[in-house]
Amino acid sequence: TQPPVLAPVESTGDTDVYEITQREATAEFFEGVQTPIWGYDGIFPGPTIVSPRGRTTVVRHRNELPVPSVVHLHGGRVAPEHDGYPTDLILPADGSLDDHHGTGHGGHAGDVTHGSRSYEYPIDQRAATLWYHDHRMDFTAPAVWRGLAGLHLVTDEEERALPLPDGDRDLALVIMDRAFDEDGALRYPSRDPELLETPGVTAPYEAGVLGDVILVNGTPWPYQEVDAVRYRLRLLNGCNARRLRLRLDPAPDGVDEPLVQIASDGGLLERPRAHPHIDLASAERQEVVVDFSRYGPGQTVRLVNDFGSGTTADVMEFRVVREARDESEVPERLSEIERLDPADAVRERDMVFQSNAVDGQHGWTINGDPFSVDRVHAAPNHGDIEIWNLYTDFHHPIHLHLVHFQVLKRGSREPGRFDGGWKDTLDLGPAEQARIITRFDGYRGKYVFHCHNLEHEDMMMMGNFEVR
Ligand code: C2O
Ligand code: CU
Numbered sequence: 001t002q003p004p005v006l007a008p009v010e011s012t013g014d015t016d017v018y019e020i021t022q023r024e025a026t027a028e029f030f031e032g033v034q035t036p037i038w039g040y041d042g043i044f045p046g047p048t049i050v051s052p053r054g055r056t057t058v059v060r061h062r063n064e065l066p067v068p069s070v071v072h073l074h075g076g077r078v079a080p081e082h083d084g085y086p087t088d089l090i091l092p093a094d095g096s097l098d099d100h101h102g103t104g105h106g107g108h109a110g111d112v113t114h115g116s117r118s119y120e121y122p123i124d125q126r127a128a129t130l131w132y133h134d135h136r137m138d139f140t141a142p143a144v145w146r147g148l149a150g151l152h153l154v155t156d157e158e159e160r161a162l163p164l165p166d167g168d169r170d171l172a173l174v175i176m177d178r179a180f181d182e183d184g185a186l187r188y189p190s191r192d193p194e195l196l197e198t199p200g201v202t203a204p205y206e207a208g209v210l211g212d213v214i215l216v217n218g219t220p221w222p223y224q225e226v227d228a229v230r231y232r233l234r235l236l237n238g239c240n241a242r243r244l245r246l247r248l249d250p251a252p253d254g255v256d257e258p259l260v261q262i263a264s265d266g267g268l269l270e271r272p273r274a275h276p277h278i279d280l281a282s283a284e285r286q287e288v289v290v291d292f293s294r295y296g297p298g299q300t301v302r303l304v305n306d307f308g309s310g311t312t313a314d315v316m317e318f319r320v321v322r323e324a325r326d327e328s329e330v331p332e333r334l335s336e337i338e339r340l341d342p343a344d345a346v347r348e349r350d351m352v353f354q355s356n357a358v359d360g361q362h363g364w365t366i367n368g369d370p371f372s373v374d375r376v377h378a379a380p381n382h383g384d385i386e387i388w389n390l391y392t393d394f395h396h397p398i399h400l401h402l403v404h405f406q407v408l409k410r411g412s413r414e415p416g417r418f419d420g421g422w423k424d425t426l427d428l429g430p431a432e433q434a435r436i437i438t439r440f441d442g443y444r445g446k447y448v449f450h451c452h453n454l455e456h457e458d459m460m461m462m463g464n465f466e467v468r
């Protein structure tokens with residue numbers, strides 16, 4: 001099943017206003033077991049917002065959680081005051097934390113609001129599968145783990161004009177791994193050292209927190225009934241730290257590359273590209289079209305994770321129920337993508353993502369420094385095109401706020417098979433280097449970039465860039 005689509009509370013002129021309440025609730029992940037969660041509108045994942053390009057979306061968030069929160073629209077082109085800077089807290093609506101708001105490292109208060117906040121999204125960007133999630137300083141990982149994440153889809157004319165599968169043949173799949181206690185409670189190791197020894201959960205400071213249950217749209221290993229026609233699948237890796245390699249099992253007879261990719265983080269590719277499997281690190285999105293007419297009615301097709309083992313090797317099932325008419329197509333040409341030219345870059349920067357001792361403790365750093373609200377790693381001028389060389393010591397999915405980028409090189413090689421189109425998150429392996437190019441435009445101000453392994457992010461692998 002799909003997360004419910006949220007209806008606006010108000011539409012005026014060119015603006016749609018939505019309201020979301022962040023609150024404690026329970027979800028029934030396992031039959032008859034109520035699991036406490038933190039949910040946008042009390043559900044896991046949160047409701048889906050659909051915004052047509054050209055209309056402004058305002059989302060009024062009310063925080064009824066016992067902790068401060070921050071909302072970030074991942075992949076959104078948004079002014080800095082609406083981007084969910086990690087110290088721009090919404091304090092709990094009950095006023096319980098009004099007097100002592102811990103603002104994290106350095107003690108610098110951000111732009112703090114009491115009880116609620118309205119985020120304004122201009123939606124002046126291409127159609128794409130975006131998502132929103134908590135972004136509070138030091139506590140993003142446990143908050144997202146408890147459920148503070150949801151989809152935000154941007155649609156536009158260009159995409160609507162294409163004959164791609166749509167309606168109930170356009171499925172979003174939010175894939176998340178989680179771990180549970182015997183009583184059904186979500187288990188996050190946080191600061192309890194005993195939990196680090198728990199099977200199914202690994203230490204938070206190394207690979208990040210992994211769970212042994214795979215949820216799709218909040219249901220463990222679900223099945224989806226499909227007609228024997230083409231479907232569009234919007235894949236989001238909503239895991240804190242787990243990398244996925246998704247494959248259909250079995251592959252249709254005689255087809256080695258049944259996953260036809262049409263879009264990535266920043267929307268449509270120029271042309272479709274067929275793959276045998278899809279690799280997806282935390283926060284990455286890839287969209288594929290699958291033609292289930294290559295399977296007969298009655299057949300079950302598993303979506304498996306080749307990077308997992310045991311319970312995490314399984315994701316979900318598609319059950320092909322019946323033949324049906326299909327007028328959809330995947331056109332040879334999907335969109336046009338402006339290619340940024342390295343000759344237009346005004347400077348190059350190196351960004352080294354590595355583990356380091358921070359105050360005598362193990363931490364994660366960028367260019368040797370842990371995150372600080374005052375440390376600016378890059379200050380491009382508005383409109384500048386820059387090349388960034390990203391270096392890693394371990395797996396790090398690197399994410400930039402505000403801008404989308406293009407991959408120029410992977411080490412000395414050409415970009416990888418999943419690097420096409422506009423990206424906002426790029427997965428790098430251990431001791432890898434990637435060369436990316438982007439244009440810093442849209443807004444002036446301070447934004448973060450970080451590793452999207454959420455434990456690494458909370459462990460300070462984050463920096464600021466300031467567009468001047
Ligand atoms: Cu999806 Cu800075 O985050
Ligand atoms: Cu983001």
Ligand code: CU
Pocket residue numbers: 364395396397451452453456457461
């Ligand atoms: Cu990392």
